Amino acid sequence: MSVKVYVPRDSSALSLGAEGVARAIGAEAARRGDSVTIVRNGSRGMMWLEPLVEVETPSGRIGYGSIATADVASLFDAGFLEGKAHPKSIGKVDSHPYLARQERLCFARMGVIDPLSYDDYAALGGWRGLRNAIAMKRSDAVAAVTTSGLRGRGGAAFPTGIKWKTVLETAADQKYIVCNADEGDSGTFSDRMTMEGDPFVLIEGMAIAGVATGATKGYIYVRSEYPHAERGLLAAIAIANERGALGADVLGSGQRFDLEVRRGAGAYICGEETSLLESLEGKRGMVRYKPPVPAISGLFGKPTVVNNVITFASLPIIFDRGAEFYRDYGMGRSRGTLPIQLTGNIKHGGLVEKAFGIPLRELLYDYGGGSASGRPIRAVQVGGPLGAFLPESQFDTPLDYEAFASIGAMVGHGGIVVFDDTVDMAKMARYAMEFCAIESCGKCTPCRIGSTRGVETIDKIIAGRDVGADVAVLESLCDTMLHGSLCALGGMTPFPVLSALKHFPEDFGLDRDGLAVAA
Amino acid sequence: MDSESSRSVDDALTRLKSLPGGLLPILHAIQDELGYVPPDAVPTIAKALNLSRAEVHGVVSFYHHFRTEKPGRHVLEVCRAEACQSMGADKLAAQIRERLGVDFHETTADGNLTLQPVYCLGNCACAPSVMLDGEPHGRMTAERLEALIASVGASR
Numbered sequence: 222m223s224v225k226v227y228v229p230r231d232s233s234a235l236s237l238g239a240e241g242v243a244r245a246i247g248a249e250a251a252r253r254g255d256s257v258t259i260v261r262n263g264s265r266g267m268m269w270l271e272p273l274v275e276v277e278t279p280s281g282r283i284g285y286g287s288i289a290t291a292d293v294a295s296l297f298d299a300g301f302l303e304g305k306a307h308p309k310s311i312g313k314v315d316s317h318p319y320l321a322r323q324e325r326l327c328f329a330r331m332g333v334i335d336p337l338s339y340d341d342y343a344a345l346g347g348w349r350g351l352r353n354a355i356a357m358k359r360s361d362a363v364a365a366v367t368t369s370g371l372r373g374r375g376g377a378a379f380p381t382g383i384k385w386k387t388v389l390e391t392a393a394d395q396k397y398i399v400c401n402a403d404e405g406d407s408g409t410f411s412d413r414m415t416m417e418g419d420p421f422v423l424i425e426g427m428a429i430a431g432v433a434t435g436a437t438k439g440y441i442y443v444r445s446e447y448p449h450a451e452r453g454l455l456a457a458i459a460i461a462n463e464r465g466a467l468g469a470d471v472l473g474s475g476q477r478f479d480l481e482v483r484r485g486a487g488a489y490i491c492g493e494e495t496s497l498l499e500s501l502e503g504k505r506g507m508v509r510y511k512p513p514v515p516a517i518s519g520l521f522g523k524p525t526v527v528n529n530v531i532t533f534a535s536l537p538i539i540f541d542r543g544a545e546f547y548r549d550y551g552m553g554r555s556r557g558t559l560p561i562q563l564t565g566n567i568k569h570g571g572l573v574e575k576a577f578g579i580p581l582r583e584l585l586y587d588y589g590g591g592s593a594s595g596r597p598i599r600a601v602q603v604g605g606p607l608g609a610f611l612p613e614s615q616f617d618t619p620l621d622y623e624a625f626a627s628i629g630a631m632v633g634h635g636g637i638v639v640f641d642d643t644v645d646m647a648k649m650a651r652y653a654m655e656f657c658a659i660e661s662c663g664k665c666t667p668c669r670i671g672s673t674r675g676v677e678t679i680d681k682i683i684a685g686r687d688v689g690a691d692v693a694v695l696e697s698l699c700d701t702m703l704h705g706s707l708c709a710l711g712g713m714t715p716f717p718v719l720s721a722l723k724h725f726p727e728d729f730g731l732d733r734d735g736l737a738v739a740a
Numbered sequence: 741m742d743s744e745s746s747r748s749v750d751d752a753l754t755r756l757k758s759l760p761g762g763l764l765p766i767l768h769a770i771q772d773e774l775g776y777v778p779p780d781a782v783p784t785i786a787k788a789l790n791l792s793r794a795e796v797h798g799v800v801s802f803y804h805h806f807r808t809e810k811p812g813r814h815v816l817e818v819c820r821a822e823a824c825q826s827m828g829a830d831k832l833a834a835q836i837r838e839r840l841g842v843d844f845h846e847t848t849a850d851g852n853l854t855l856q857p858v859y860c861l862g863n864c865a866c867a868p869s870v871m872l873d874g875e876p877h878g879r880m881t882a883e884r885l886e887a888l889i890a891s892v893g894a895s896r
C-alpha cells in the first residue's frame with residue numbers, strides 16, 4: 222500500500238527548501254521501490270520546524286522537522302515511512318505542545334489537508350456553514366454574525382454583523398463582497414497561510430457573506446508579494462465553480478455568487494479599505510473621505526462588504542457550530558479566537574490560534590520560547606507598523622482589543638514582532654516615520670509632509686545636538702499627525718514613534734524622565 | 741516600442757479592456773510579460789480605456805510594483821520591514837548592495853539582476869527574507885545569499 226507523505230507547499234516552507242525536499246523524497250522512494258503518495262499540504266504553522274515532513278501511520282501522523290534534501294536518504298534508512306525514530310522526529314504532530322494547546326477554529330484544517338482537495342475540505346466540516354446560511358432568512362444570518370461577536374480581523378476590529386446589516390438593508394441593483402487580502406503589516410502572514418493552505422474556508426466565508434447580504438459578486442484583492450497565494454486561490458476558485466459551491470447556483474440555493482481575484486501592486490495604503498476600492502476600480506489608491514461608508518456606497522458606488530481574509534475565514538465555523546459556540550471563546554468584548562503570528566527575533570516563530578485573553582508573555586515565552594538569538598527580549602511591536610512598541614513591563618497585557626487600546630497599543634491583525642536587546646529604538650522610530658513617508662497616499666498634509674519632517678527630526682535627535690528641543694518638535698509633529706490625518710496611516714504612525722520615545726528614552730539620548738542627557 | 745512589446749500591450753488590452761476597473765490587471769499583464777510597463781505603452785492604454793495619459797501615468801507611478809524601465813534578467817527583492825530588521829535585514833541589505841555593486845532600484849552592470857526593496861513577504865517567522873523571481877527564501881545569511889545569487893549566474 223502506498224504511504225502518504227506530507228510536504229508543505231506553504232510559502233514559508235518553500236522559502237526553506239520544501240520543493241527540493243518533496244522532489245528528493247519522490248526520487249528516493251522510486252530508487253528504493255517504495256510506494257509513496259506525496260501530498261502538498263499547507264503549513265501547521267510551526268515555522269521553526271519547516272520544512273516539516275509528515276508521514277501517515279496507523280498511530281497517527283508522525284513529523285520530521287527542519288528537513289533538508291540531505292536528510293532524505295537517512296529518513297528512508299531509519300524507516301520514516303513507518304514513522305520510526307530519527308534524530309529529526311518530533312513524534313505525533315497533533316500531540317506537539319505548540320499545537321495541542323491551541324484553539325484552532327479558523328485554522329482547524331491548516332496543514333492537515335491538501336488545500337485543493339474539495340472532498341478533504343468537505344470531510345472536515347467544510348460547506349456545512351454555507352448550507353446552514355442558505356437555509357436561514359437573510360436577516361437571521363446577519364443577526365447570527367452579530368451574536369457571534371465577530372469583529373474585523375484586519376485591524377480596526379469593527380463589528381462584522383453591523384457592517385453586513387447596513388449592506389443588507391441598503392437597496393441596490395448590485396452589491397459586492399470584497400476581501401481585503403492586502404496583508405501589508407510586517408509580522409503577519411495568517412491571510413497568506415489561509416489562501417495557500419485552506420483557500421476553501423475563505424471562499425466559503427465569502428459565499429456566506431454573499432448569500433446573507435444578497436451580493437452576487439466578490440473580489441479578492443491579493444497583494445502582489447503573494448504569488449503562491451494568488452495561484453492557490455485561482456485553482457481553488459476554479460474547483461469551487463466546477464463543484465457548484467460558486468457560480469450561478471451556490472450549492473443548489475438558486476443564488477449566484479461569483480469570485481474574482483485581483484492583484485495589488487505593492488502599495489501599503491491599499492490595505493485601507495477605501496484606497497483598496499479605488500485600486501479595484503483601476504485608480505490610484507487615494508483614501509476616500511467617509512461618509513459615505515463602503516457598506517452604503519463602496520465599489521463602483523454600490524453597497525459593499527469589505528472584510529479581512531481571517532474575518533471571512535471565521536464565518537464557516539460560526540455558521541456550522543453556531544454563533545454561541547464561537548462567542549463563548551474570548552474575553553470582554555473580544556469574542557472568539559485570533560490567529561496570532563509570532564515573528565522576528567523569536568525562537569519558535571509561527572501561527573498560534575488562541576481565544577482572546579492570552580497574555581502576551583505566555584505567547585512570547587511559553588509558545589515562542591524567547592528570542593531566537595538567546596538574548597533578552599527588549600521590545601515587541603504588536604499590530605503592524607502602526608502598532609506601539611511594548612516594553613517588558615507591559616508583557617502581562619492580555620490579547621484583547623480593549624486592554625491593548627487602554628495602553629495606547631493595538632492588537633490589529635495579530636502580528637507580534639520581537640526584538641532582542643540589540644535593537645536601537647531610535648532607529649525603529651525613524652523607520653516608522655520613513656515607512657509612513659514612503660507609503661503615504663499623499664492626500665493630506667500631516668501625513669505626507671509630517672512623516673518626512675519626522676524622519677528629519679529623528680535624524681537630528683540621533684545626531685544629538687539639541688535633543689531636548691528636537692524631541693519637543695517631534696512630539697508636536699506627532700500630535701498634528703494624530704489629530705489631522707484622514708486615515709490611520711498618518712493618524713497612527715505616532716504610536717510606534719511615541720511609544721519608543723516613552724519606553725526607551727535612553728536610545729534617544731534622554732534619561733528615564735525624558736530629559737536630555739548632558740553631553 | 742519594439743514589435744514584441746506592442747503585441748503584448750495590444751494583447752493585454754484586447755483581453756482585459758472591458759473588465760470593470762481593469763487598468764491594474766492590464767498593467768500587470770503587460771509587466772508579467774515584458775518585465776516592465778514601457779512608457780510608450782501609456783498613450784495606447786489611455787486611448788483603449790478612454791482615459792487621459794495623465795490618469796494612466798498617475799496609476800503607473802502610484803504603485804511601487806510597476807516599473808517603467810526594463811529590469812535585469814532576474815529580480816531580487818529584499819525585505820526591509822520590521823520583522824526582518826529584528827533578524828539583521830539591514831546588515832544583509834548592506835552586504836547585498838556591496839556584493840552586487842548596486843543600490844536598491846538599480847540593475848547590475850551586466851544586466852543580470854535588479855535589486856528592489858520590499859516591505860514584508862509574509863515570511864516574518866523565517867526572517868530575514870528575500871524573493872528571487874517570485875520565489876521566497878527565508879532565514880537568509882550571507883552564505884545562503886551568495887548561493888542564491890550564484891544560482892542565477894554572474895551579477896556584478
Ligand SMILES: Cc1cc2nc3c(=O)[nH]c(=O)nc-3n(C[C@H](O)[C@H](O)[C@H](O)COP(=O)(O)O)c2cc1C
Binds near residue numbers: 372377379403491
Ligand atoms: C493604512 C491602513 C492599512 C490597512 N491594511 C489592511 C490590510 O492589509 N488588511 C486588512 O484586512 N485591513 C487593513 N486595514 C483595515 C481596513 O481599512 C479595513 O478596516 C478592513 O479591511 C475591514 O475588514 P475587517 O472589518 O474584516 O477587518 C488597513 C487600514 C489602514 C488605515
Ligand code: SF4
Binds near residue numbers: 660668669707709711
Ligand atoms: S493619512 Fe496619509 S495615507 Fe491616510 S489619507 Fe492622509 S495622506 Fe493618505
Ligand code: FES
Binds near residue numbers: 659801803804
Ligand atoms: S511613491 Fe511612487 S513608487 Fe514610491
Ligand code: FES
Binds near residue numbers: 859861869
Ligand atoms: S518583515 Fe520581512 S517577511 Fe515580513
